Amino acid sequence: MVFRTLLIAGALALAAATSVAAQARVEIGELADGADVALVAAAGGYGLEVAEAGDSRIRRAAPVRVEVFHAETDIRVSDVAYDSVTRAGAQTVAIARVPEGRARIRVEDRYSVSGQVLRIDRTVRVAGTDPGDGFTTGLMLDVPAAHFDSTDYFVPAVLYRGPGGHNRSATVGTAAFEARDFSVREDAMPAPLLGLSFPDHSSVSLLDPAPTGETTEEDTRARVSTVLIDSRFGFGAFGSRAAASGNGVEFGYWFPGGVTPPKSVGGTEKLRYHPLRDGMTQHYELALRFAGGESFPEFERNAWRWAFGVLDPQLTPLDVGVVQRVVYDQLAGQVTTVDGRTGLTWIFQAVNGERWHRPDDMRAAMGFVGKNIEAATLLLREGDRDHSARGQHMRELGLKIIDTFIHDLSMNPPAGDALDLVTGKPTVSFPPSSWRGNLAEGDRLFLRSPCEDLRRLVEAYVREKAQGRDHPEWLAWARQYADWLLPQQRADGAFPRAWRPGTDSVVDASGNSSYSPVPLLADLARVLGPTEGRPYRAAALRAADYIWTAQGKRGVYVGATMDHPNMIDKEAGMLSLEAFLSAYDLTGDSLWVRRAAAAADFTETWMYLWNVPMAVDAIPGELGWKPGAPTTGVGVISVGGGGGVDEFLDWSAPAFARMYKLTGDTHDFDVARILLLDTKSMLALPGRTYDLKGPGWQQENFSLSSRRGYGGHRGWLPWISVNHLWSIVGIEDLDPALFDRLAAKPTR
Numbered sequence: 001m002v003f004r005t006l007l008i009a010g011a012l013a014l015a016a017a018t019s020v021a022a023q024a025r026v027e028i029g030e031l032a033d034g035a036d037v038a039l040v041a042a043a044g045g046y047g048l049e050v051a052e053a054g055d056s057r058i059r060r061a062a063p064v065r066v067e068v069f070h071a072e073t074d075i076r077v078s079d080v081a082y083d084s085v086t087r088a089g090a091q092t093v094a095i096a097r098v099p100e101g102r103a104r105i106r107v108e109d110r111y112s113v114s115g116q117v118l119r120i121d122r123t124v125r126v127a128g129t130d131p132g133d134g135f136t137t138g139l140m141l142d143v144p145a146a147h148f149d150s151t152d153y154f155v156p157a158v159l160y161r162g163p164g165g166h167n168r169s170a171t172v173g174t175a176a177f178e179a180r181d182f183s184v185r186e187d188a189m190p191a192p193l194l195g196l197s198f199p200d201h202s203s204v205s206l207l208d209p210a211p212t213g214e215t216t217e218e219d220t221r222a223r224v225s226t227v228l229i230d231s232r233f234g235f236g237a238f239g240s241r242a243a244a245s246g247n248g249v250e251f252g253y254w255f256p257g258g259v260t261p262p263k264s265v266g267g268t269e270k271l272r273y274h275p276l277r278d279g280m281t282q283h284y285e286l287a288l289r290f291a292g293g294e295s296f297p298e299f300e301r302n303a304w305r306w307a308f309g310v311l312d313p314q315l316t317p318l319d320v321g322v323v324q325r326v327v328y329d330q331l332a333g334q335v336t337t338v339d340g341r342t343g344l345t346w347i348f349q350a351v352n353g354e355r356w357h358r359p360d361d362m363r364a365a366m367g368f369v370g371k372n373i374e375a376a377t378l379l380l381r382e383g384d385r386d387h388s389a390r391g392q393h394m395r396e397l398g399l400k401i402i403d404t405f406i407h408d409l410s411m412n413p414p415a416g417d418a419l420d421l422v423t424g425k426p427t428v429s430f431p432p433s434s435w436r437g438n439l440a441e442g443d444r445l446f447l448r449s450p451c452e453d454l455r456r457l458v459e460a461y462v463r464e465k466a467q468g469r470d471h472p473e474w475l476a477w478a479r480q481y482a483d484w485l486l487p488q489q490r491a492d493g494a495f496p497r498a499w500r501p502g503t504d505s506v507v508d509a510s511g512n513s514s515y516s517p518v519p520l521l522a523d524l525a526r527v528l529g530p531t532e533g534r535p536y537r538a539a540a541l542r543a544a545d546y547i548w549t550a551q552g553k554r555g556v557y558v559g560a561t562m563d564h565p566n567m568i569d570k571e572a573g574m575l576s577l578e579a580f581l582s583a584y585d586l587t588g589d590s591l592w593v594r595r596a597a598a599a600a601d602f603t604e605t606w607m608y609l610w611n612v613p614m615a616v617d618a619i620p621g622e623l624g625w626k627p628g629a630p631t632t633g634v635g636v637i638s639v640g641g642g643g644g645v646d647e648f649l650d651w652s653a654p655a656f657a658r659m660y661k662l663t664g665d666t667h668d669f670d671v672a673r674i675l676l677l678d679t680k681s682m683l684a685l686p687g688r689t690y691d692l693k694g695p696g697w698q699q700e701n702f703s704l705s706s707r708r709g710y711g712g713h714r715g716w717l718p719w720i721s722v723n724h725l726w727s728i729v730g731i732e733d734l735d736p737a738l739f740d741r742l743a744a745k746p747t748r
Helices: 174-178 217-221 296-311 320-333 372-385 389-408 448-466 472-488 518-532 534-550 570-587 590-604 648-663 666-680 718-734 736-743
Strands: 025-030 036-042 045-050 058-060 064-071 074-080 084-088 091-100 103-114 117-127 134-143 152-155 159-161 181-185 193-197 203-207 226-229 237-242 249-255 270-275 281-291 335-338 341-344 363-365 418-420 506-508 644-646
Touching (some): 025 091, 025 103, 064 091, 064 103, 064 270, 074 091, 152 296, 203 249, 281 296, 320 335, 320 372, 320 666, 320 718, 341 372, 363 389, 372 389, 372 718, 389 472, 448 518, 472 518, 472 534, 518 534, 518 570, 534 570, 570 590, 590 666, 648 718, 648 736, 666 718, 718 736
Parallel strands (some): 226 270
Antiparallel strands (some): 036 045, 103 117, 134 249, 134 270, 193 203, 335 341
16 A cells, blocks of 8 residues: 555544443553553544654554555545444454445454553454455554654665665655655565654654565566555555645555555556455554664664564574585686686676676676685685695685786776786776776776775785795785875775776765775784884774764764665675774774674664565576575665665674674674574575575575565676675684584574
């Protein structure tokens, strides 16, 4: 159901039940903060009131919404008061009845209160049939003291205060916020949760505590505006809009979940209904959490953790040792040598292992999705662990990759962050506008990529030296880049986001990616000591402080994904978490642990806490995400509400494990387990290769909403295997005993 001009306004109310007929107010209960929750006489029946003292006070005369579809030009919306109220033990039962043609819709809501949470258990039954018609039902609430423009919204991986950039035409994009009217399907949400935070630091959060998410292929494949009526739809939608009077905010949930983009930008309207036929039944539950005295980051953290506890994400047993071996073998198998140059090239087809056969598929890139140096250092680790010919082969590959990059890619100034293995020429990793190593006008060298891989190289330098193997050229190469970078740090601590390759010419001055160099600079400071490392230390701490001031204080992190500049994304949270932990390593100051915890709070909200099923009539062979594979742990790629996901988040499993060690917060332990175990659901393993090339392969991305189960392509990029491996070896390095606990078979 979408927000529309009401065709039927007010209440359709009948006489109240005898037991409460004379009462103007029927108490439901009292929240832990003392706020009364009641059904109050309104519009000839009963409406809902939650008498919070602050801006989060709710009062709605007609909380039941029913939308009936007769034709695209005849969609009728009714806001309805309850016409009878009775008691059933600890529950208050409220009933609304809506006649619609030859059909009658009966809505029964069972209210109960526990702590700061109001729960509603809804059952809807249809008697009679209007052939060809469809309907939705919803719970709509008003916050009379709120204003849309001053309300901060939280929808996990979708909204952080407001829209997150690069999604103007989405149903939760900038145009929707300009229209003060947004909606989003719950299958695009890691937790089906809509939160509203108000200027007085009070808040209310609406959760679907038992989502099922069923759908059909016709729904998921729709590319144009559609109206679909199907009893198999099991997903709802959330939304909010400014009250028509301009004062107050309306928000709620409807089932099934149709959404509409703003008229100003067009887009795809997807109206979804259940058939208005005799015997049709809906059942869903909702929960409202009220809170006060929380800043937005605190509200975001507490609302998410509440949803986490309610949804109780399940762990999937995994033989981590098998994962480690097959992914190493797969990764080593993709290393390519051309005329003495060795690297992991850009993209392969996951279904057959062949290259993509496109002009840039021989690029070997640093950082982001290429991760050549990080991959090389992982291969060195496996060589140390496995003393057989297999392990020694991996060590040789790792050394060759590093030697290739050091020999062919200058770092002061950086000629690029990638090499074309055919030509040996420097190029850039993203965007892929440079073919066969010929840098094109407009190519950009982004801050992130070299920083990520050179950090791993410095770590490998330290590890190798401890084993009696000195590689001074590794350290010198990393310092070349750092020494080029340091003079470009601004007075506020920020670094530019991108340059023209091979120059000092800045093409994106935004400081939003300034978390990227912090771990590299911190590692160099520790390796070089207090005197020689002083400038790296100072620069690292200034950049980390800039990120906290510019992003961390607001609880919103931006700017990591290169193809979506300055957009809110999970990788910005992941990299900020790493930056703050690196600052802690430099200083020992617990301030940085608290800041790291705040970044972790944001980062985990991109992780699915529930299983989204594939379409009931999908053909498994056509899907990338296979039916029955759990979706818990998969991470949303970027804001926008489209439901695109990948497994990039498992790279942060060691960081959450470390947060657990630093804080003792068992929630961080739980998140680390999910990121270690539940992020491998679509990884091909022995006996479970799906339709992929073989064990160790996985395609890059998928969708859990629009085009559910499909991805943008069926390609493999090096980051997939690198991240899977780091989720394991990073925790092993941190604490072997903790690793054993995290990797243990789940008990439930």
